[in-house]
Amino acid sequence: MGEVKTAIGLMSGTSMDGIDVALVRTDGETFVERGPFLGVPYDPAFRDRLKGTLEDAKAIVDRSERPASLASVEYELTLRHAEAVRRFLEVNRLSISDIDVIGFHGQTVLHRPDQALTVQIGDGRLLARETGIAVVYDMRANDMLHGGQGAPLVPAYHAALAAGFGERRGAVSFVNIGGISNLTYIGREGEIVAYDSGPGNTLIDQWVETHAGIPFDQGGMIASEGRVVPDLAERYLQSPFFTDEKRRSLDRNDFLPPQGADAELSDGARTLAYVAAAAIVKSAGHLPELPVSYVVCGGGRLNRVLMQDLRDLAALQGATVVSAEEAGFDGDAMEAEAWAYLAVRSLAGLPLTYPGTTGVREPVGGGLLIDPLLDIARD
Ligand SMILES: Nc1ncnc2c1ncn2[C@@H]1O[C@H](COP(=O)(O)OP(=O)(O)OP(=O)(O)O)[C@@H](O)[C@H]1O
Ligand SMILES: CC(=O)N[C@H]1[C@@H]2OC[C@@H](O2)[C@@H](O)[C@@H]1O[C@H](C)C(=O)O
Structure with a gap:
């Protein structure tokens, strides 16, 4: 068994209804111990702003671009994720030192696999600073660079x-x-x-x-x-x-x-x-x-x-x-759990996707790691 880590997964899915937060202890391989889950719904006004980003995102050609509303919504979305993590830790009487890593999905605002273009808004560096926890994010991009569809990763x-x-x-x-x-x-x-x-x-x-x-x-x-x-x-x-x-x-x-x-x-x-x-x-x-x-x-x-x-x-x-419940799982938590699991795989250098899952040419890893200590030390 590999080294077991405690990870939080954060998912804001295509329904744009809120942030799912789940905890998993795992070695990124076969050991998986599922922990608590928290759903943090978006208020209707933010949900509308988030939906508005889909229109603005259509102008994106390079995935680093943040036209029109995207930069400000990305900032707010990230702060909402940080707040969701704080609330999750508080409700479950956990502290930041209990958590090794956060797997951060962000919000998909554009996905064009035929152009190898996928954009998830969510600032991993800001989230790491706000929470004081290491963050792995942007887990879809490397799959696309290797010919994959960029999804699904679960x-x-x-x-x-x-x-x-x-x-x-x-x-x-x-x-x-x-x-x-x-x-x-x-x-x-x-x-x-x-x-x-x-x-x-x-x-x-x-x-x-x-x-x-x-x-x-x-x-x-x-x-x-x-x-x-x-x-x-x-x-x-x-x-x-x-x-x-x-x-x-x-x-x-x-x-x-x-x-x-x-x-x-x-x-x-x-x-x-x-x-x-x-x-x-x-x-x-x-x-x-x-x-x-x-x-x-x-x-x-x-x-x-x-x-x-x-x-x-x-x-x-x-x-x-x-x-999922009849099979012994939590159907609301599954994707957030998966992002926690994938973050640990990313840290361990294990593949996230396979030719059979995304059509990628060979099994590939992915994700960017921001360590808040190193990041702050650099500033
Ligand atoms: N009680 C309910 N009855 C019927 N439908 C529901 C109920 N609760 C949630 N849903 C549906 O499930 C959607 C949210 O599902 P979920 O959170 O799995 O999607 P997501 O993670 O945002 O999307 P994706 O998996 O595509 O990224 C809601 O938008 C709603 O349509
Ligand atoms: C680009 C993107 O965000 N795709 C989502 C979306 O929502 C469901 C489906 O389409 C899935 O392929 C994927 O999310 C899940 C979490 C995944 O990657 O496994």
Whole structure:
């Protein structure tokens, strides 16, 4: 076993709903001890500012550019992450000396894998100074430099969790249904295949926000009153994304929400929940073999309509669907835990991504390390 470190992972995902904070003790390999989790939601005003950065980010050509609102939002986002860490430490009666490293994702504001361009705002140096803890950040860039899609990165962590499953009857898949969904296949011999599997909650969120003024369809309540509009569903599911030879990673804006005329409120929510479920099963057709079970994490597992659709579609392939909690995990904490795990791998010089996960040419490491002591000494 390698050296066990205590790491905090920080994730602000595509849904832009808040900061997830999780603690993991790990050697970056098979030893994983999951610790506490804290979700710190954004207030609506900051969420709107964050969403505004997506428009401004479209002008970026070089990933170091911070046009228009980006510099000020990056600064505020980083301070909010520092505050989230302080609150997490306080609630869990921990001190900074208990933590070896923070894995900092930041906020993706632009992702164009075809141009090898991915931009996460979040200032690692400022976070290290504010918290007094070493920070590993910018973990996607090196993958892209080596021909990878820059996402998903969580699969290495899924594989570490699956190593604890023991004897299995077949392949298992982890599915993260966040703003976008992604899929990790772990074969019986531990082989990993992973990719983004399609739109997740973002389309649903955008739909109910525009037509009902609410940020998400809690529990799938709105969807439960509607019916699937087949033409609308097919419009999404016929996308070349699902049939192209190559698995591509997605930008939040790759799939756009329906127009108001496309459906009534509840039919739209129902259809988009179905699309999220069907996208996963359709994308699973590119796996080496169909999994016998899907373990679902991310906020989408709380949408009952989406989950029932996924269960029904998976059953047609003889597969079962369980929530992360049913498998013994925390479906809200998974991505933040993964960023903690990846930070420890980064410190140990271990690969973060593999040809089977991002299409990278060979297994590569990644991440930039800021040690607050060295950084302050240099100033
Ligand atoms: N109780 C709930 N009922 C239905 N949907 C929910 C519920 N809670 C959260 N969600 C959905 O989950 C989304 C957040 O999911 P999550 O935090 O997994 O996404 P993310 O991490 O931001 O995205 P990604 O994984 O793409 O980076 C919300 O935007 C909402 O659509
Ligand atoms: C560029 C980017 O931020 N991609 C996210 C997004 O959200 C879900 C899906 O698309 C996934 O591939 C990725 O995040 C997860 C945490 C990952 O890299 O594994």
